[in-house]
Amino acid sequence: MARWAPDAAGRLQTAALELYAERGFEQTTVADIAARAGVTARTYFRHFIDKREVLFSGQSELQAFLAEWIETQVGPDDPMTRVIAGLEAAAAHFPDKTELSVKRSAIIASNAELRERELQKLASLAAVIAEALGRSGIDPAAARIVGEVGMMVFKLGYERWIGGDHTSFAATIRSTFDDLRTAMRGEGQAAARQSAGFA
Amino acid sequence: MARWAPDAAGRLQTAALELYAERGFEQTTVADIAARAGVTARTYFRHFIDKREVLFSGQSELQAFLAEWIETQVGPDDPMTRVIAGLEAAAAHFPDKTELSVKRSAIIASNAELRERELQKLASLAAVIAEALGRSGIDPAAARIVGEVGMMVFKLGYERWIGGDHTSFAATIRSTFDDLRTAMRGEGQAAARQSAGFA
DNA sequence: GTCTATATCGCGATAGAC
DNA sequence: GTCTATCGCGATATAGAC
Numbered sequence: 001m002a003r004w005a006p007d008a009a010g011r012l013q014t015a016a017l018e019l020y021a022e023r024g025f026e027q028t029t030v031a032d033i034a035a036r037a038g039v040t041a042r043t044y045f046r047h048f049i050d051k052r053e054v055l056f057s058g059q060s061e062l063q064a065f066l067a068e069w070i071e072t073q074v075g076p077d078d079p080m081t082r083v084i085a086g087l088e089a090a091a092a093h094f095p096d097k098t099e100l101s102v103k104r105s106a107i108i109a110s111n112a113e114l115r116e117r118e119l120q121k122l123a124s125l126a127a128v129i130a131e132a133l134g135r136s137g138i139d140p141a142a143a144r145i146v147g148e149v150g151m152m153v154f155k156l157g158y159e160r161w162i163g164g165d166h167t168s169f170a171a172t173i174r175s176t177f178d179d180l181r182t183a184m185r186g187e188g189q190a191a192a193r194q195s196a197g198f199a
Numbered sequence: 200m201a202r203w204a205p206d207a208a209g210r211l212q213t214a215a216l217e218l219y220a221e222r223g224f225e226q227t228t229v230a231d232i233a234a235r236a237g238v239t240a241r242t243y244f245r246h247f248i249d250k251r252e253v254l255f256s257g258q259s260e261l262q263a264f265l266a267e268w269i270e271t272q273v274g275p276d277d278p279m280t281r282v283i284a285g286l287e288a289a290a291a292h293f294p295d296k297t298e299l300s301v302k303r304s305a306i307i308a309s310n311a312e313l314r315e316r317e318l319q320k321l322a323s324l325a326a327v328i329a330e331a332l333g334r335s336g337i338d339p340a341a342a343r344i345v346g347e348v349g350m351m352v353f354k355l356g357y358e359r360w361i362g363g364d365h366t367s368f369a370a371t372i373r374s375t376f377d378d379l380r381t382a383m384r385g386e387g388q389a390a391a392r393q394s395a396g397f398a
Numbered sequence: 399g400t401c402t403a404t405a406t407c408g409c410g411a412t413a414g415a416c
Numbered sequence: 417g418t419c420t421a422t423c424g425c426g427a428t429a430t431a432g433a434c
Contacts, residue, residue, distance in 0.1 A: 013389045020287055029428090029429065030429080030430070030431090031429080040399075041429095041431095042399060042400085043399095043424085045430090045431065047428075050430075051429095051430070077424090078385045078432090079382070080382055080383060080385050081385055082386070115319065115322070116315040116316065116318065119315065119316065119318040119319060119322055120311070120314065120315045120318060120425090122313070141378070141428090142382055144355070144380070145355065145378055145379055145382045146382050148351050148354075148355065149351075149379070149382065149383065151350075152347050152351060155347075156343070156344065156347065179340065179341070179344055180344055180348070180383075181383060183279055183341055183345050183348065184279060184348065184379075184380060184383050185277070185342045186277045186279050186280055201414075201415090202412095202413060202414050202415090202421085202422085203413095203414090203421065203422065207421080207422085228403090228405085229404080229405065229406085230404080230405095238422075238423090239422080239423060239424075240404095240405085240422075241406095241407085241408090241422080241423065241425095242421080242422060242423075244405085244406065244407070245421075248406095249405075249406075250406090254409065301429080330411065399434105400433100400434085401432105401433080401434075402431100402432085402433080403430105403431090403432080403433095404429100404431095404432105405420085405429090405431100406427100406428085406429090406430100406432090407426100407427085408425105408426090408427085408428105409424105409425090409426090409427090410423105410424095410425095411419095411422100411423080411424085412421105412422080412423080412424105413420100413422090413423105414419105414420090414421095414422105414425095415418100415419080415420080415421100415422100416417105416418085416419080416420105
């Protein structure tokens with residue numbers, strides 16, 4: 001028999017999610033989490049850099065998938081189209097929406113520090129998209145913008161998906177992007193100004 | 200004579216900026232900052248919730264200005280146009296780019312915790328824009344999207360302004376938005392797919 | 399795994415402003 | 417007198433060093 005129970009990281013994640021849900025993030029100490037997972041606080045910090053990070057694994061898989069997808073596409077489509085298609089593909093591979101994922105979102109929403117970490121992860125997603133586009137030969141400034149837009153669509157789409165109805169994540173991404181395009185298009189005054197020679 | 204030197208908060212901000220620039224954020228303790236400002240660490244925490252917050256005042260003025268501006272506009276322009284115009288107006292009221300503001304940006308860029316806080320402030324800006332639009336009768340979902348876009352334009356524009364050439368902040372905001380519109384419009388494949396019935 | 403720095407916050411006291 | 421800014425002390429937990 002092994003000296004330690006396997007998958008300490010997994011047990012820590014489960015313990016943390018449970019405790020954060022039960023008592024709230026601030027009322028939970030890292031020592032509590034470690035105890036429930038059957039390890040010491042020191043071991044916790046070997047697996048996760050800080051108290052927040054337990055809730056944000058998975059992010060790196062998404063980033064890797066997207067970067068790979070963006071760089072291996074060969075079509076003549078423009079960067080924005082390519083990134084949104086990549087997000088839809090990634091969304092199709094997402095695990096189903098479970099009670100736990102909803103709970104996780106609620107925990108994050110309830111605490112400022114956790115919301116900050118989530119934003120940092122999203123910023124990192126934007127950077128990954130921009131870098132992948134850059135490696136595909138897209139101009140860096142344009143890549144930066146498209147990375148930000150892609151990230152925003154993912155953020156709003158995820159939010160809608162978790163909070164909402166029963167549509168698939170991929171479909172939610174698509175409709176979010178459509179709504180964004182509509183908002184950007186502008187009507188009346190805006191259209192007039194634009195056709196008057198804006199860019 | 201007053202019992203305490205006035206403007207403790209201001210002295211704390213100055214001291215913090217100096218020390219963060221001299222030794223770096225992590226190498227500076229709150230006690231150091233307080234000492235240089237002539238108060239105790241306990242007093243520091245009465246003015247700023249945590250070690251990072253000293254670098255992010257000013258944000259609330261921007262938010263108040265924008266909310267006010269958005270709600271008092273009367274033109275028939277669509278929300279996106281209104282928000283960008285508001286950002287340009289706010290940018291026109293910004294203090295000049297000084298050595299200190301550049302230094303402040305460099306400090307923030309050099310530390311992950313500070314970048315997280317900056318993102319949180321920007322998220323709060325997006326929320327403020329969305330709420331102001333909501334109070335102006337705009338549909339909440341559309342307001343949310345426009346808030347996010349406005350925030351992004353501000354973020355990218357500020358970054359370009361601080362990092363770049365000699366253009367005014369307002370002009371930088373405008374050209375950033377133009378670039379965003381160009382990226383969103385999409386060419387070739389994207390245009391074809393769109394006219395094939397996407398939105 | 400142990401040791402430690404320090405960020406953060408609660409509490410009670412103090413002194414001047416109004 | 418009440419209000420407000422500050423101090424000083426003490427406690428706890430995160431996070432990094434050794």
